[in-house]
Amino acid sequence: MEVPRLKPRREHANAERVDLAEIAPELLPYLGQAAYLQLEAFQGLAGVVRAVPELEAKEELSTAAGLTLGKFHGLVAEIRRHDGEPAEVMRPFTVAIDRLQQVTSGADWQETLLGVHVTTGLLDDFFIRLAAGLPKDVGPRAAQLLGSDGGSEAIGRILAAELAADPVLGGRLAMWGRRLVGDTLLVARSALHNSGNASTDEQRIEPVFTDVIAAHTRRMDALGLTA
Amino acid sequence: MEVPRLKPRREHANAERVDLAEIAPELLPYLGQAAYLQLEAFQGLAGVVRAVPELEAKEELSTAAGLTLGKFHGLVAEIRRHDGEPAEVMRPFTVAIDRLQQVTSGADWQETLLGVHVTTGLLDDFFIRLAAGLPKDVGPRAAQLLGSDGGSEAIGRILAAELAADPVLGGRLAMWGRRLVGDTLLVARSALHNSGNASTDEQRIEPVFTDVIAAHTRRMDALGLTA
Numbered sequence: 001m002e003v004p005r006l007k008p009r010r011e012h013a014n015a016e017r018v019d020l021a022e023i024a025p026e027l028l029p030y031l032g033q034a035a036y037l038q039l040e041a042f043q044g045l046a047g048v049v050r051a052v053p054e055l056e057a058k059e060e061l062s063t064a065a066g067l068t069l070g071k072f073h074g075l076v077a078e079i080r081r082h083d084g085e086p087a088e089v090m091r092p093f094t095v096a097i098d099r100l101q102q103v104t105s106g107a108d109w110q111e112t113l114l115g116v117h118v119t120t121g122l123l124d125d126f127f128i129r130l131a132a133g134l135p136k137d138v139g140p141r142a143a144q145l146l147g148s149d150g151g152s153e154a155i156g157r158i159l160a161a162e163l164a165a166d167p168v169l170g171g172r173l174a175m176w177g178r179r180l181v182g183d184t185l186l187v188a189r190s191a192l193h194n195s196g197n198a199s200t201d202e203q204r205i206e207p208v209f210t211d212v213i214a215a216h217t218r219r220m221d222a223l224g225l226t227a
Numbered sequence: 228m229e230v231p232r233l234k235p236r237r238e239h240a241n242a243e244r245v246d247l248a249e250i251a252p253e254l255l256p257y258l259g260q261a262a263y264l265q266l267e268a269f270q271g272l273a274g275v276v277r278a279v280p281e282l283e284a285k286e287e288l289s290t291a292a293g294l295t296l297g298k299f300h301g302l303v304a305e306i307r308r309h310d311g312e313p314a315e316v317m318r319p320f321t322v323a324i325d326r327l328q329q330v331t332s333g334a335d336w337q338e339t340l341l342g343v344h345v346t347t348g349l350l351d352d353f354f355i356r357l358a359a360g361l362p363k364d365v366g367p368r369a370a371q372l373l374g375s376d377g378g379s380e381a382i383g384r385i386l387a388a389e390l391a392a393d394p395v396l397g398g399r400l401a402m403w404g405r406r407l408v409g410d411t412l413l414v415a416r417s418a419l420h421n422s423g424n425a426s427t428d429e430q431r432i433e434p435v436f437t438d439v440i441a442a443h444t445r446r447m448d449a450l451g452l453t454a
Contacts, residue, residue, distance in 0.1 A: 039276075039289065046273030046292070049266075055314035055321070059303060062266065062296060065273070069293045076286060087282035094282070 023201045024133040025191060027082060032089035033191055034127045034146065035075035040101050042068040044116040051109035057158050064151025074145045078138060096187055103183045110162050110169060111176050117155050118177050119184045121219050124150070125212045126188040159223055174225040181216065185209065248359040250428045252418060254309060257361060259316035260418055261354045261373065262302035267328050269295040271343040278336035284385050291378025301372045305365060323414055330410045337389050337396060338403050344382050345404050346411045348446050351377070352439045353415040386450055401452040408443065412436065
């Protein structure tokens, strides 16, 4: 393992992120993909706001939708700050991400909400790690934006209440959660193709995937679901 | 026509609003109905964000959705400030407003977007007028919140572009817009039932309806649609 200590953009990276800072995603494609993922997550949450019957849950999820929309608008502002046209920059990613949205839309709002929770959790984690390879004037800001509160605590609480109220739901949601991981990681992996060094990067990225999946497992555990 | 000059809550009301300040809606039901209407408008806009194909329009409409969500959260905060439980306070209005949402959901995103534009325009105007009869510590704040930018300019621009691109759409949207007015005004009128003085208020409110409908006609005119 190479450890090029002198590379300035590495200075804030911690030990876990050593290899990932070697991957330098192209800035605008990174921002475009990350932005469209937030827009998709926002739409998923807004759909659940409509579908969920309880008004308390509607309010909480609307807050989560607003926070996610804020991340989208933050990334769009970042695209403009770097002289990108948001629509142009997002366009290459719409087909794959729309497909992910279709795959993660469940048979009911509980599945769809878990779909948003799982995919957003995995992808935000992954894009935060990737941000270590961005220029220093934007990487930390993008990571902070993606890492900011998106309402996942409320989402977890609402899912936990549903699981507590329905003993059959757990098995179904656990299976559903497992189905989502593969498709979500495919989209994450596609982000490496923006770095122009895909095959080397695929190897470098493996420990990151391991970490990101471990965090996913902890999120599922918190719901009492086997990942 | 009675003109009770001494009533302190009238002091900011202009001539047009003279009669309406006589109608004193109960505060929490007013806020609950107004809040749930914003939540419904938010959901409508979020649905159009998903349905509209162009990424530029998605971004603009997501901004409108965020502004509308901000109005909802502002009204919810107002409910809490007055010791209301938002879910309890909104609950009496969900059936009628969900029905309005069903009626105003069109056959395509252009109809649905016009539905949001028309119903939000009419109802925001109406609730701003009704706010004149609320206590002074909350009425002006509610009116300002409802009158704040909700992205209607962008919505109008997007609809105008669609109308310009499709010569057949105008006739269909004009007819659609006319269908929406009656159901929307039914919901507006139901707000009077919160004042405990419904039959007198119905008479007092007529000039307000005239004004609110005139503003609606101007919005339709701006799109080149006959109201």
